[in-house]
Amino acid sequence: MFDIRAIRNNPDIFDKGWARRGLSPQTSEILGLDEKRRSLQTSLQELQARRNDESKKIGEIKKDGGDATGQMQAVSIIKNDIAKMEEEERKIGNDLTTLLSSLPNILGDDVPDGADEEDNKEVHRWGDVKRPSGPDHVDIGEALGLIDFETAAKMSGARFTLLKGDMARMERALSQFFLDTHTQEHGYTEMSVPLLVRDNALYGTGQLPKFAEDLFKDHEMGHWMIPTSEVPLTNIVAEMIVDEEELPMRFTAFTPCFRSEAGSAGKDTRGMLRQHQFYKVEMVGVTTPDKSEDEHERMLTCAETVLKKLDLPFRTVVLCSGDTGFGARKTYDIEVWLPGQETYREISSVSNCWDFQARRMNARCRAKGEKDTRFVHTLNGSGVAVGRALIAVIENYYDPSDGGVFVPEVLKPYMGGLEKIVKG
């Protein structure tokens, strides 16, 4: 959502911003609606003032025991006009809101222009690629008898996975390791959050109204399954005015994520890279407006740290204008090396949403002693996707001599000291 006054004052900035996302100019339509609405509002309020005035007089006349029939009829007529005008005003207001809420965030100046992921700019690379190529997690996992797509498909269809034994345990170990690192070393507060949310929560973070088809919904109760715990974690501050002393707030959660993958038919169909359901440890930050860029860099470091501790080679890119998501002002993706694909694949996405979500959620902050409030800035980042981390470990820690998978050093404490996953 956007500040209509800012659009009034600097329409060019917004049109140029949206042009970077490939959109045609929007502000003339926005401002046309805005002007219409305001002039309607003004005349509506004049009528309301007259109605209030007359009604007050009727009250006085009646109190004195007089006859107010004439005045009552007069107000009755005004009332009809008000009703008509209210409806028109509401309609235009809705049109305006619908238009504004379907427009993406304005990109940061430091976001490179580009059409798609080909144009993302690499920021840096980390780690030695010890296994440039090799079997993928499907071959390794199935040979070990610990990853089973067929059985999962039997009960749930495509894009689901069944993990067994030490493979299931390693998934759990990864999530524990991520959570512990973020809570104990990075200052995040662990949250256990609702996985089903209502429309308004998804509107707040920007998934609705535009991206309903990407989500699973329970039509009976009206709940949506979260596509990421960014939704519940960010909505913690919805409708709140927080003291600026309490900022930054840093939340983390380990949750399943549910995605319909409606637009990605045929994409990444092999293996467990793209599933309808996967686990993720998420980080969310809430800051004052002046601190979000620093927080963004910090959050990126937090996500990179867990990959470094796992000794997984990765590269970090800043997404170009065409690849940056709807609600983000700027996004870093961390891509981990997958020997099975001989390429880097996304394992984390770290975004600064600026005040975009805060406006939609009405999440504000106030400095001590101040009267005025400001919208907070919100950030979110995967820290990191557990399923994809598991893939990365399987493929990078593969031992061709026996088909096993070494357990990364930092995961051993979470796996009872196990050194290696082997065929059982």
Add this chain to the structure above:
RNA sequence: GGAGAGAUGGCAGAGUGGUUGAAUGCACCGGUCUUGAAAACCGGCAUGGGUUUACGCCCAUCCAGGGUUCGAAUCCCUGUCUCUCCGCCA
């Protein structure tokens, strides 16, 4: 699933159709007093929007959305949330 109670300003808590945007207390801000502080006393203190060069004026908001009425915090309907009791249940 059944029965009932409730939602009012930062908080507590009045108000059941006519100057109620809302008593009172607490908190908060300013002042008087004091060497200083406390106490006491005096004054101020909701939010969003429209309009205005400005002072200001106006509109909306007592959980949300509809309705009744000349007029709604107050009456009616729907939804959301909270609480109590019964049933069921991880």
